[in-house]
Each structure stands twice: as structure tokens, then as C-alpha cells.
Amino acid sequence: MAETTHTQSRQDTQVKVVVPDEHTMISLLGSRDELLRALERAFASDIHVRGNEFTITGTPDETAVVVRVVEELIELAKSGTHVTPDTIERMVHMLTTPGQDRPADVLTTNILSNRGRTIRPKTVNQKRYVDIIDRHTVVFGIGPAGTGKTYLAMAKAVKALQDKEVNRIILTRPAVEAGERLGFLPGTLYDKIDPYLRPLYDALHDMLDPDSIPKLMAAGTIEVAPLAYMRGRAQPVHTNVLTPDGFRPIGELEVGDLVVGSNGEPTPVLGVYPQGPKATYRVTSQDGASTLCSEDHLWSVRTRDDTRRNKPYRVLTAKEIVESGLRTAHYRKYELPMLSAPVEFPAQDVPMDPYALGLLLGDGCLTGSTTPGFATEDPELAESLERLLPGVRVNWKSGPDYVLNRETQPGDVITIANPVTAVMRELGLCGTNSGTKFVPDAYLYNTADVRLAVLQGLLDADGGPVTQEGRTCRVQYGSASPRLASAVRFLAQSLGGVAYGRTRPAEGRAPGRAKGREVFHRQDAHLLDLRLPEGVEPFRLRRKRDTYRASGGGRPMRFIESIEPAGTEECVCIQVAAEDSLYVTEDFLLTHNTLNDSFIILDEAQNTSPEQMKMFLTRLGFGSKIVVTGDVTQVDLPGGQSSGLRTIEKILRDIDDIAFCRLTSADVVRHKLVGKIVDAYGRYDEAQGGRHGANEQRGRDPRRGSADTPSETRSRSGHPEDGAD
Numbered sequence: 001m002a003e004t005t006h007t008q009s010r011q012d013t014q015v016k017v018v019v020p021d022e023h024t025m026i027s028l029l030g031s032r033d034e035l036l037r038a039l040e041r042a043f044a045s046d047i048h049v050r051g052n053e054f055t056i057t058g059t060p061d062e063t064a065v066v067v068r069v070v071e072e073l074i075e076l077a078k079s080g081t082h083v084t085p086d087t088i089e090r091m092v093h094m095l096t097t098p099g100q101d102r103p104a105d106v107l108t109t110n111i112l113s114n115r116g117r118t119i120r121p122k123t124v125n126q127k128r129y130v131d132i133i134d135r136h137t138v139v140f141g142i143g144p145a146g147t148g149k150t151y152l153a154m155a156k157a158v159k160a161l162q163d164k165e166v167n168r169i170i171l172t173r174p175a176v177e178a179g180e181r182l183g184f185l186p187g188t189l190y191d192k193i194d195p196y197l198r199p200l201y202d203a204l205h206d207m208l209d210p211d212s213i214p215k216l217m218a219a220g221t222i223e224v225a226p227l228a229y230m231r232g233r234a235q236p237v238h239t240n241v242l243t244p245d246g247f248r249p250i251g252e253l254e255v256g257d258l259v260v261g262s263n264g265e266p267t268p269v270l271g272v273y274p275q276g277p278k279a280t281y282r283v284t285s286q287d288g289a290s291t292l293c294s295e296d297h298l299w300s301v302r303t304r305d306d307t308r309r310n311k312p313y314r315v316l317t318a319k320e321i322v323e324s325g326l327r328t329a330h331y332r333k334y335e336l337p338m339l340s341a342p343v344e345f346p347a348q349d350v351p352m353d354p355y356a357l358g359l360l361l362g363d364g365c366l367t368g369s370t371t372p373g374f375a376t377e378d379p380e381l382a383e384s385l386e387r388l389l390p391g392v393r394v395n396w397k398s399g400p401d402y403v404l405n406r407e408t409q410p411g412d413v414i415t416i417a418n419p420v421t422a423v424m425r426e427l428g429l430c431g432t433n434s435g436t437k438f439v440p441d442a443y444l445y446n447t448a449d450v451r452l453a454v455l456q457g458l459l460d461a462d463g464g465p466v467t468q469e470g471r472t473c474r475v476q477y478g479s480a481s482p483r484l485a486s487a488v489r490f491l492a493q494s495l496g497g498v499a500y501g502r503t504r505p506a507e508g509r510a511p512g513r514a515k516g517r518e519v520f521h522r523q524d525a526h527l528l529d530l531r532l533p534e535g536v537e538p539f540r541l542r543r544k545r546d547t548y549r550a551s552g553g554g555r556p557m558r559f560i561e562s563i564e565p566a567g568t569e570e571c572v573c574i575q576v577a578a579e580d581s582l583y584v585t586e587d588f589l590l591t592h593n594t595l596n597d598s599f600i601i602l603d604e605a606q607n608t609s610p611e612q613m614k615m616f617l618t619r620l621g622f623g624s625k626i627v628v629t630g631d632v633t634q635v636d637l638p639g640g641q642s643s644g645l646r647t648i649e650k651i652l653r654d655i656d657d658i659a660f661c662r663l664t665s666a667d668v669v670r671h672k673l674v675g676k677i678v679d680a681y682g683r684y685d686e687a688q689g690g691r692h693g694a695n696e697q698r699g700r701d702p703r704r705g706s707a708d709t710p711s712e713t714r715s716r717s718g719h720p721e722d723g724a725d
Contacts, residue, residue: 112159237571270575321563354451361458492528532556600620
């Protein structure tokens with residue numbers, strides 16, 4: 001610490017501050033004594049330096065402030081902080097303004113260092129702003145231009161990314177300012193919006209290695225986009241979304257409805273946002289699953305490198321995926337997430353054991369005109385069928401054929417229906433044949449145990465394991481019924497698996513042979529190759545189960561095969577409450593709209609409408625942080641539209657974990673004139689507001705010769721509405 005001595009005369013106080021280190025003394029004076037001269041300009045006291053000693057002579061109050069400035073400068077010099085004449089002025093302002101913050105504590109707070117440059121707050125308010133960002137999930141930084149609102153928020157975002165507190169940074173701002181219309185600007189769409197985003201790019205280059213920025217943007221780690229493009233993540237209104245009651249068009253969903261998340265469980269819809277007509281694209285995976293979405297719709301994806309390094313899924317838009325390429329070398333680049341658990345539909349009572357139904361749909365005779373039959377070369381299946389069908393005896397007839405007879409009891413009459421036939425009539429299956437069989441909805445939309453049992457019955461009857469040397473076992477299924485093949489695909493996908501389908505047409509196929517005679521195939525064959533997740537056993541039949549277990553079933557995977565234009569559709573986007581924000585859409589594909597584990601910054605927020613502000617804030621996902629910055633005195637919205645930033649504090653001020661930080665002209669860190677300009681405009685607006693108030697009392701504005709409302713006057717003058725400042 002500096003050594004201080006006091007000598008008091010009748011009017012002035014003389015104080016001496018001794019700096020113990022000569023190198024520190026040189027730092028305190030600055031290049032060509034510029035810091036000393038700045039100190040002398042800031043005070044009326046006489047300040048002299050001799051050797052390593054400051055001598056300050058002046059009024060007691062002022063000399064006390066000068067001594068504190070010198071002591072704070074010593075602390076800054078010891079920490080290696082670069083001090084400029086502007087730093088001296090800010091320190092004087094801090095020490096002459098009521099508050100508990102020490103300048104040395106404020107000016108030595110390091111946020112981010114890059115290429116030898118350290119980003120720090122320069123005022124007490126800026127330090128408070130940075131601390132609020134650390135403590136709260138949603139922060140509003142409101143103040144005039146040049147106060148570092150966006151720059152400091154971006155520094156915190158980059159630091160959070162480097163510390164792996166978030167997985168991506170999203171920077172956005174309204175695309176249209178000062179009433180300009182993009183359609184009249186030259187160039188492509190991205191040429192049109194680039195000037196609005198340029199300040200964000202420039203700040204990024206100050207904080208990151210310029211060579212790394214394109215790579216981070218290509219990987220989706222950093223996204224810089226106009227606000228309107230964040231809103232465009234959508235699907236056509238007719239696109240099906242899975243709910244606990246089955247698939248429903250997304251356009252029919254309302255807030256509070258339930259959809260199915262990636263864990264197979266219901267999750268509520270938090271927001272529904274109509275988008276109007278948008279260009280749509282069909283996203284198709286390699287197993288043939290597909291759905292429609294807008295080009296800015298979000299997808300969770302990962303690459304082979306991500307999987308090998310155990311990295312989490314990254315979130316990219318459809319456009320970003322296309323631009324980065326769908327293939328790397330000879331393999332597909334982007335893997336999609338799968339259901340982490342089977343979908344859980346509500347339990348329903350069913351009239352027949354699901355495994356028995358699967359066997360009968362595979363190899364049963366359900367014409368209704370004869371006694372039900374079953375054909376199999378595996379007596380084990382006939383025994384299972386008899387065990388699971390109460391009141392039915394399975395009698396061998398000849399070869400592979402069995403008859404399902406009703407067990408008669410003494411006193412029964414001949415007109416009592418066969419139990420199997422009665423159930424088939426109830427389910428609508430009586431009279432179906434190999435080309436028309438189907439799985440009733442009561443079995444499809446039931447618990448995972450029921451669906452798995454149906455699938456096992458179908459696969460034990462008409463499926464089997466397919467082994468290849470050096471590869472895991474896949475499951476193959478074939479049927480002449482397209483509805484039955486579609487049901488097997490549904491069952492496999494709903495359990496977390498994938499299904500690859502193909503059709504073998506009957507036309508042109510060589511006839512088969514049965515007992516020495518030719519048998520011509522009269523129907524197309526629908527074939528499926530299935531991959532099921534670990535823990536989902538596809539077979540009960542012992543011989544098939546043992547073969548499958550010996551080779552292992554592998555891991556079901558989905559990769560993006562193509563993204564192709566599909567015209568223009570009326571679209572809507574939804575927000576769901578699931579922790580990972582994923583929901584199940586067509587073909588059990590997983591997609592989402594909100595932003596998890598992200599640091600999101602909305603700049604120039606005064607140019608958002610109230611609807612845009614609500615849309616943006618409701619994009620908040622789990623593990624994310626939002627910082628909204630703007631200047632309510634510089635609203636550029638055309639046509640007298642209201643600003644979403646001006647009224648937001650009145651709406652959100654009572655919500656925990658949301659904070660508002662206000663910066664003033666004293667926090668301007670640009671040229672000194674900027675702060676003076678801000679103050680001058682403030683005085684002018686205040687004067688104009690008072691004059692307009694007097695005119696309103698007289699009922700007429702003398703400058704216009706007509707009545708003028710206060711709200712109109714504030715709008716023209718740029719004065720904020722109540723609650724904004």
C-alpha cells in the first residue's frame with residue numbers, strides 16, 4: 001500500500017502519497033506523463049510528483065478523492081491493467097458518485113481474453129450488468145448507444161461457449177430498421193440482411209480467431225440471423241405430429257395439448273405460432289422416413305466424429321445441413337436421434353391376447369366361412385396359441401395345418417360361435433385374407449408391451465433373423481398385405497427401431513413350387529428389414545430367438561438422405577415443454593423448435609413488435625440464457641408501430657430469474673461526445689415533453705393547429721412510454 005502523510009494549513013490540506021515501487025510509479029504517470037496530466041485536469045488541487053512521491057494540495061474533500069484515485073491506480077498497476085486518460089475520468093466519476101464499488105474491482109474484472117486483448121467492464125453499471133447476466137436466465141440491457149450492452153453480452157456468450165456452459169451462440173436482431181423494405185434493396189436475400197448483422201460479425205472478430213468463425217458457423221455452433229428467421233422454424237399445417245391419441249395435423253394443435261417427446265412420454269404444447277405461406281422442403285432419412293418443414297426448421301444431428309468423441313447432438317437448420325453437405329466421402333454425414341424409450345400410448349382393453357393375434361394375422365385362416373385355422377411347421381407356436389386362447393383347442397389336421405376348435409362343454413348347442421371367429425368379427429378381421437389383413441387400432445395405439453407382443457407374433461409367423469458373417473443380425477418380415485406391412489413398420493418405429501421397406505412385384509416373377517407343382521404368385525410381396533433397440537426382443541419362437549441373440553441386433557440408426565424442395569405450404573410452428581424440446585413427427589422422426597443449451601442475444605430489441613418479443617422469449621429452451629439489448633429512445637419501427645421493448649418490463653417485472661439493467665450516458669465508452677449527445681437529446685426530449693403537456697392542457701398544439709394526444713407526441717419525439725425509463 002502507498003504511504004500517506006498529511007500536512008494541514010489554515011485553508012488547504014497537503015497530502016503525500018508514497019509509491020513503494022519505481023516501476024509502479026512509471027505506470028502511474030503514463031507515456032509522456034499523460035496520466036498525470038489527466039489527473040491534474042480532473043481536479044483543482046495542485047498535484048506534484050517528485051521521485052516516487054505524490055504531493056497533493058487542495059481542499060480537504062478534494063484531496064481525499066485524489067488520494068483515493070492514486071491508491072486505486074496503484075492497485076490497477078499491480079494487476080497489470082492498462083490505464084488511459086479515459087480510465088482516469090471514469091475512476092473520478094466512480095469515486096464522486098455514491099456507491100460501494102471500488103474502481104479497481106470494476107476495472108480488473110476480466111470477462112474474456114483474446115490475442116492479448118482483455119475485455120472488461122469500464123463503469124460500475126457495466127460491472128453490475130455483467131454480474132446480472134451471471135445470476136439470471138433472462139436479462140434486459142436497456143440504454144443508449146455506446147454503453148457496451150451488446151458487446152459485453154457477446155463477450156459473456158463467447159466465454160460461456162469456451163467454458164462449455166452452452167453448446168451454441170445465437171445472435172439476432174430485427175432485419176428492418178428506419179422503415180426500409182428489404183425487397184427494394186439490391187442483391188440476394190443475404191446481401192440485403194447483411195448490413196443489419198454486420199455489427200455482430202465485427203464484434204465476433206474481436207473476440208474469436210477470425211479463421212475459426214466460419215467453421216463455428218458452418219457447424220451451427222454460432223448462428224447469426226435476423227429475428228424473422230428465428231420465427232420461421234415450422235412445418236406445414238397438415239403435417240402429422242404424434243399425440244397420446246395418435247397422429248394429428250400440427251395445424252390442429254392448441255396450447256395445452258399433449259404431443260409425444262423423445263422419451264416416448266406425453267409433453268404439453270407451450271406455444272403455437274402460425275407462420276403463413278412458406279417454402280417447404282422434404283427431409284428424408286435413409287430408411288425412407290420423411291416429413292416436411294421450412295428451411296429454417298431445427299434438427300438435432302450429429303456426425304461420426306461427434307459420436308466417436310461422445311459429443312452431444314448439435315442443432316442445425318435444414319438450410320445449414322444442406323449447405324454443409326449431406327455426405328462425407330462415401331457415407332451419410334448427419335445422424336438423427338432415435339426414441340430413447342418406446343412410445344407410451346394409454347392402455348386399452350383388447351379382446352384377444354396380442355401375441356396370439358399376431359400369430360393369427362401372420363399364418364391364420366380367418367375367412368369366417370370355415371373353422372379358423374393356423375399353419376406352422378413349428379409345433380411350439382401351436383402350443384403357444386392354444387395356451388393363449390381360452391376356450392379353444394388347437395388340433396393338428398395334416399402337415400403344417402391346425403384347426404382352432406371351440407372347446408365344447410356338456411349342454412352346449414351347436415349354434416355357439418367359435419371364440420376366435422367371434423373376436424375376429426369384433427375386430428373387423430373376419431373375412432380378411434393374406435392381402436387384406438391389418439392390425440386393429442386398439443393394438444397399434446396401446447402400451448409398449450401390447451405392441452411388442454403383436455410384433456413378436458407377426459415375426460414368429462412371417463419373419464425371421466437374417467445373419468451375415470461379420471455383421472449383426474437384422475430382422476426380415478414379408479407380407480402380401482400392404483396394411484399389415486405398414487403396421488409392422490409402425491410397431492417397430494414406435495418401439496424405437498427403424499424399418500427399411502421395399503416391394504417385390506408379382507408381375508414377371510417366376511412361379512414357386514409346392515409338392516411338385518408350380519404356384520403362381522398373384523400378389524405383390526411387401527418386405528421389411530427391421531432394426532430394433534437393445535432390450536426389445538423381436539422373437540418368442542426359440543429357434544429364431546437363439547439365432548438373433550447369438551449375432552446381436554445392432555443399433556437402430558437414422559441418417560439424413562436428402563432434403564428436397566417441396567413447394568409452398570401454409571405453416572405453423574409449436575413449442576413443447578420437453579427438456580430436450582424434441583417431439584415426434586411423421587414416421588416417428590424427432591425434430592424440435594426451441595433452443596437448448598444456447599446463449600441467445602437479441603440486439604436492437606426496440607425495433608421488435610410486442611408479438612415478435614413474445615415469440616422470441618418463448619423460444620427459451622433448457623440450459624439456455626437470453627440477453628435482450630436495446631435503446632427505447634431510438635425506435636425505428638415504421639408506421640407508428642409500438643415497440644416490444646417499451647412495455648416488456650411492465651409485463652415481466654414480477655417474474656423471478658428475469659432482470660432489467662439500465663445503462664446511462666455515464667456508461668458510454670465511445671468518444672466523449674457520444675455521451676454528451678445522448679444527454680443533449682435527453683434534455684431536448686424532456687423539454688419537448690413538458691411543452692406538449694402544456695399544449696395538451698389547452699387542448700391544441702399551436703404548431704399544428706390541431707388537437708394532439710400525449711402518446712402521439714411521445715412517439716414522434718422518441719420519448720419512451722411509461723415504465724421504459
